[in-house]
Amino acid sequence: MQKTLDSPNLKKPALLWGGLLAIPLLAVILFAVAQPIKVVPRIGLAPGFIFTDMYGRQLTNEDLRGQIVIYNFTTTSCEAPCIDTAPIMQALQEFVKQLDTGGIPVTLVTISLDPERDTPERLQAYARKLNADPARWHFVTGSPERLKQVVGGGFELYYTQDEHGVFYFAPMLAIVDGNGILRARYKRGLEDVAIAERDLMLILEEARNSSGAAGLVYEAAHLFLCYPTY
Amino acid sequence: MQTDAQSSLTPQLERNARRLRLSWLGAMLIGVMLIAGGWSLWGWLGPQPAPQYGVPVNASRPIADFRLDSTLGHPVALSDFAGRYLVVYFGYTTCPDICPTTLADLGKAEKLLGKDAQRMQMLFITVDPERDSVERMRDYLAFFGPNFIGLRGSLQETEAIASQFGVVYQKQYHSASATDYLMDHSAAVIVLDPQRRPLVLFPYGVSAEQLAGDLRRVMR
Numbered sequence: 001m002q003k004t005l006d007s008p009n010l011k012k013p014a015l016l017w018g019g020l021l022a023i024p025l026l027a028v029i030l031f032a033v034a035q036p037i038k039v040v041p042r043i044g045l046a047p048g049f050i051f052t053d054m055y056g057r058q059l060t061n062e063d064l065r066g067q068i069v070i071y072n073f074t075t076t077s078c079e080a081p082c083i084d085t086a087p088i089m090q091a092l093q094e095f096v097k098q099l100d101t102g103g104i105p106v107t108l109v110t111i112s113l114d115p116e117r118d119t120p121e122r123l124q125a126y127a128r129k130l131n132a133d134p135a136r137w138h139f140v141t142g143s144p145e146r147l148k149q150v151v152g153g154g155f156e157l158y159y160t161q162d163e164h165g166v167f168y169f170a171p172m173l174a175i176v177d178g179n180g181i182l183r184a185r186y187k188r189g190l191e192d193v194a195i196a197e198r199d200l201m202l203i204l205e206e207a208r209n210s211s212g213a214a215g216l217v218y219e220a221a222h223l224f225l226c227y228p229t230y
Numbered sequence: 231m232q233t234d235a236q237s238s239l240t241p242q243l244e245r246n247a248r249r250l251r252l253s254w255l256g257a258m259l260i261g262v263m264l265i266a267g268g269w270s271l272w273g274w275l276g277p278q279p280a281p282q283y284g285v286p287v288n289a290s291r292p293i294a295d296f297r298l299d300s301t302l303g304h305p306v307a308l309s310d311f312a313g314r315y316l317v318v319y320f321g322y323t324t325c326p327d328i329c330p331t332t333l334a335d336l337g338k339a340e341k342l343l344g345k346d347a348q349r350m351q352m353l354f355i356t357v358d359p360e361r362d363s364v365e366r367m368r369d370y371l372a373f374f375g376p377n378f379i380g381l382r383g384s385l386q387e388t389e390a391i392a393s394q395f396g397v398v399y400q401k402q403y404h405s406a407s408a409t410d411y412l413m414d415h416s417a418a419v420i421v422l423d424p425q426r427r428p429l430v431l432f433p434y435g436v437s438a439e440q441l442a443g444d445l446r447r448v449m450r
Contacts, residue, residue, distance in 0.1 A: 014257050016257075017257050017260070043290060044289040044290065044427075045289060045394070045395055045396040047393045048398035062416055179431060219280040
């Protein structure tokens, strides 16, 4: 008899408080484990630059604000053993052409590490060879000092040039979002195309949902490190 | 009329009711302590809250340290402000519009923050070191608040440092005179956390109240 009087009433507050605490905790754990939304990490601020494009015009990182930009770093004379990333950029150009970006521009930029040989004319010829769409794909270069600062210091791609003028560098691509934040770097060559395409879609999705309640959910995805696997 | 069974049950019921009240009180106390503890732990160890008006960056890569001449009268490095949030703005003293507006908003935001402002340091880095002397910057910054520190580097240092912040600038000449120019420059305010990692970007046009609100939100 005593047991029936005691037990149910005494358990109620504990159950109530437990439930109140458990619901948000479970929701957080579920979000962190299930990761219903994936986001691409924010690495750092992308470097500022002023370069010259293949028409001799200036191109700055501020001109590209609001656009998602895919960068590669090469020279127009990149031949084996130099690993050319141009085929990856061509594949990404085709991918972007077919993609519904929801009005968010996606741009490609090739930065030449060899300003001495890669004149605007040579960059134009290179762009034609790659069937680059000039409205979507820029080819730029700058002074050796500025290139070292931007490519080496900012994008962290280290390169050297020997006494014959040959450049040595690892293949690399980078994606910068519309806020000028470096989001991804790929250093594995052609196998990175599918990964870059997936990340591009994720960045676009995040940009489309950057305001209101959806924006908060995407921020939560960053807080809980809901990153795709590589 | 009470039966024997009822009379023996009454004190028992009272005891149970007292125990029930105490258990409610205990559970509430534990609940409040758990929530308060969890809240503090989240604030201490959890990720930074997102800003409302600025662009969240929360970068993993810190800004590389640098040391420049300052309006304090001696060179200072970013690492000298260890433990403080840094609010960094690139501009120049003869800037006609964007710089004074932004600096006025930053100065007002600092006032609005009150004691919280002690946890941050406003830094103004000139993009025009050829015309902006340290003394000139000191006089200029005094208009906007007592706690701004102006930094000045060489042309090469300034370009490299600005690039790290994603900032670019260039001269726009108005005449043949070598000193008659404006500087076209990026206008964002960049907030670094105490580990020098970019935390928030404020585009041009965010008000002092919005700046103060977001700074209070992200500083902890």
